Amino acid sequence: MESFLLKKLVERALAEDLSYGDRTTEALFHRPVPAVGEIIAKGDLVVAGLDVFQTVFELLDPTIRVEVNIGPGQKAKPGDSIGSVYGDGRLLLKGERTALNFLQRLSGVATQTRRFVDQVAGTGAKIVDTRKTTPGLRMLEKEAVRLGGGWNHRFHLGDMVLIKDNHIALAGGVANALKEAHVSLSHPFKIEVETTTLAEVKEALQIGAEIILLDNMSLTEIKQSVELIRKGASGVKIEVSGGVRLENVAAIAGCGVDMISVGALTHSAPAVDISFEMKPHSEKK
The missing domain is CATH 3.90.1170.20 (Quinolinate phosphoribosyl transferase, N-terminal domain)
Structure with missing residues (x-):
């Protein structure tokens, strides 16, 4: 800061x-x-x-x-x-x-961040934070995440294009949201889209998301999604969020994902x- x-x-x-x-x-x-x-x-x-x-x-x-x-x-x-x-x-x-x-x-x-980071050591997955921070303390809390060995996701809404559930609901689906984002953007920001089903993952791959977020999926669904994404496109990053706990984060990392976002690093530490x-x-x- x-x-x-x-x-x-x-x-x-x-x-x-x-x-x-x-x-x-x-x-x-x-x-x-x-x-x-x-x-x-x-x-x-x-x-x-x-x-x-x-x-x-x-x-x-x-x-x-x-x-x-x-x-x-x-x-x-x-x-x-x-x-x-x-x-x-x-x-x-x-x-x-x-x-x-x-x-x-x-x-x-x-300290909370270091616990999560230790759980995924050696897997290649990064523990990343969210915007679920204390109002006014975001920069300080995100620095604390880095000191704990984690990585920072978005600092603010202007950092990247992240299409989440409410965007998708208002746009009429994953495909519609991604198409509009590709048409509208005149800048080099990456496009990430949140998915909750294998069908949405397929849509995201077809339209060309650069980062696919697997939200609140079961371990089986995460594995299936990772296999689908790795076969369907090279260079697409995979993030997991929702329901991540110390007890299951190692198993999630073992699925081969790139990032695991954990709101609890800041909102519940x-x-x-x-x-x-x-x-x-x-x-x-």
Whole structure:
């Protein structure tokens, strides 16, 4: 994410907590309190969101120093120190929850992604995300997917032509939608079409889709579709979506598909448990 956009996003997040000040900290501490806060993993996780975490404290005070021990995309175990934050304890207290909210959420996305990626290792299938993201956080969540070893699908509706079920319903079928897309387009974007039956897969092949999405198909239907596509056209990419879980993703990948899109990477990833433990600190040696 561009730095100015990240700054605006973090400013809005800080405003949720600090628009009326921090009554507790202001009541207890009337002068600077040199302190250090340690970022500690409470479970197995993949780190993501450190740039946002750091931006929170930079906006509160540019002199606050963040030292990282476990970098973005790296694994942390329970008890590991991900990093430390040095500065005025009053500001660490004010930024603690906002910074952790970002770090826990984005590390949760990266951790969830890594679980799916590990399941399909060696198959040649890529785990890709969707647009089922938290409003306003798409760029951050998609970066977290990459840090977890996944790949990004569309960032927005202008990225490619993806003909889905509602487009097909309004156009009067897969064939009609594809024909209109081919006629109307005057740009080089690829055309992907969603299919739910073997009959629709055949239509997509006949009209010339470059990527065929197999949506909510059974494992048997996926295998049959892959065989049909591989025999019918060279270079056509195959994506699977719908009903993908950790328990079945390896079997789906084993069918020979190119991509498996998983909305759960972002819309259902649980935040991981990370603590921020503070204590007085002196820079003197």
